[in-house]
Amino acid sequence: MKRGLLAAAVFFLTQPAHAVRVAVVVDDLKPAYQELVDSLKRNADATDTIRVHDLKTIDLSDPLTKGRFLAQLAAVDLIVPIGDPAAVLVSEELEENKTFFVAAATLRGEYLSHKQVAGVLSYSPQATVRIAKALIPELKTMGVLYTPGYETVVSRMEAAAREAGLTLVGYRVASRQAIGPTVRKAVAGTDLIWIAGDPLFTQDLIFNYLLQESVRSKKPLAASSPSLVEKGALFCAMPDAEKLAGLAFQTLSGFRSLDDPFEKPNRVMSAPGDGFVLVNQRLAEKWGIHIPASLRLWDRHVP
């Protein structure tokens, strides 16, 4: 009996490492991100499985379909949501799962601080500072409205501001009740305010209040996502999708090895700095803001 148990133990302990199951969740897959998915598949081990779930084919209003979809995601070893809608869905429904997001913009700060969460944001703090300075040459003080969890992003922005000769003031908002007084202070003390992508700021009611203060004081807002530019922010930094996908692939490749991105202190990375900018041209015109030719404008313009 003892020999049998020993043999069984040796057999199970020497089994090959557990195959990794990865679920990629996409919404509108750009060619660069399709290449990322293809690269992941090419570089996966023979026993690994990488399955792509397209949100456009899943009816999330049907709880039966939603349940089966989320159960499949919950069972994998790593979730890779690509794009903001996919990343937001995963952050809301599967908070405890190991997730590496790609090109996300509006995640909760509290979610970013989780140890099982890593990824690449869709914007670059350095590019944001550079664009702000290019659009508003007289800019002296830039404010950053952020929630706990976005400290890494703010510190990168601070470093970029120092290099550009600007003063950056961070305004940390820990709760909904603190928004009003903090925003009024930020508007009074800065020339431009960048808003972190936490849904606390981006939901309609709060963002409309921010816009109201911005218009009242004629202090422009800079956003983290294109939808906020459509709603009235002046600009947002957009990524070069190929370079972002390259960074994501390079980082994800270390998942199985000692270079595990989840073990690194800077789990949440920013998009490479040389991307594009989406400008609210109507607002720029209204406020007499000149858009320099040196800026690489995003294909889709806000009319």
Next chain:
Amino acid sequence: MKKSVVRLQIVLAGFLFSSGVVPVSAKVVFTGYADLQVSPQAVTKITASPAVAGQIQALTGAPLPTGSAESRSFNTDSLGLFATTSFNEETDFLMDITYKRIGATAGETRVQYAYLDFHRPSLGEAKVGRVTLPIGYYNEHRFYSFQRQAISPPFFQSAILGLPIADHGVVLSKTLDLGGLELSGAGFLVNGYGPASGSTDTFRRGLGGVSGSLVIANNLGNTNANSQFAYGGNLGLSFLENRPAKVGVSAYQGAWRPNGDYNFTMFNTYLVWESKRLSLIAEGLRTMTDGDKGMVTLFGVQKWESTGGFVEGSYSFIKEETRELALFAGTEQTVVRGKGAGESGREKLTAHKTGVSWRLNPFVLLKAQYLFLDYKIPIQVGGMADELGIRIDQQFLLSMTLTY
């Protein structure tokens, strides 16, 4: 338990966990819905001859309230909780617990289904446990309020037979892509329906049945009184590009009495059209029941048969990713009669409905519906069939379905 058996279990468990067939931890995901209904007005009329009224009072012990009555109501029609867990890419476990007739407490708690689902594209799908039977199309695809535009499902299938048609057993299914069309087939072997609770010879309670009260609706029980399995299947064809058109037939047969002598049989045909804006479902249903003493008070005999069908359609005027505004309408008719010498009387149910359904966002669905229902029930009085009439001249219903 023998030591050798314990050792074998340890070895097997180790094999299963290390091979990844069963994960060390399988997470359960919960989703669900709530359906709230308000009826701001309903006008119900009950008609019966004095002989029928007297008969009913004698059978039930309570006087029959004839005449017209107006009513209003509000209720949480149902609260459903779906638990889903995925063991691996091919194996899931799914469960639905629904709480119905909710007031201070839940009037009814039902496990609609709870089954292990194995699916491999090359082989097909196997469901084992308590499963929704592949009878018709509506039963599997329109049972829940969030799956359909109308508030009320077809009355005969829902209130008389009892939706969903579900039972304990196994369902095997397979879909074949034949190029221009898709062939889907399913077969099942289940426990089978049995007699009404507290009885061995009543399948469908008539008046003054086993419970002594007027209980006709929700007659399909799910206790198997005999050792025989019930069986059946569904064969369907889907065709045209994106498969908007579907036709199919399905059947169920099983012995329901303890002695295994008498059968309950269902035959169903369906025709479905589902494109982006237009949806149409038409189903025909025939049921046949032998040896049912419960129906003697209605038809004078124990053998009875129902023939009927319904058509429901909707058109979406607005159809966006997260919002939808649709008009719907439906009609149904079912006639039930006794079979054999001495039978008399016809049970006839006719219902029409129309309304509007408005999806505000992915999680909230609002509906408004107008319903007309005419229900004639034969009552045996002095060896001949007389008639009890229940008519809902007008019922306005509003509902809100929340999903999460």
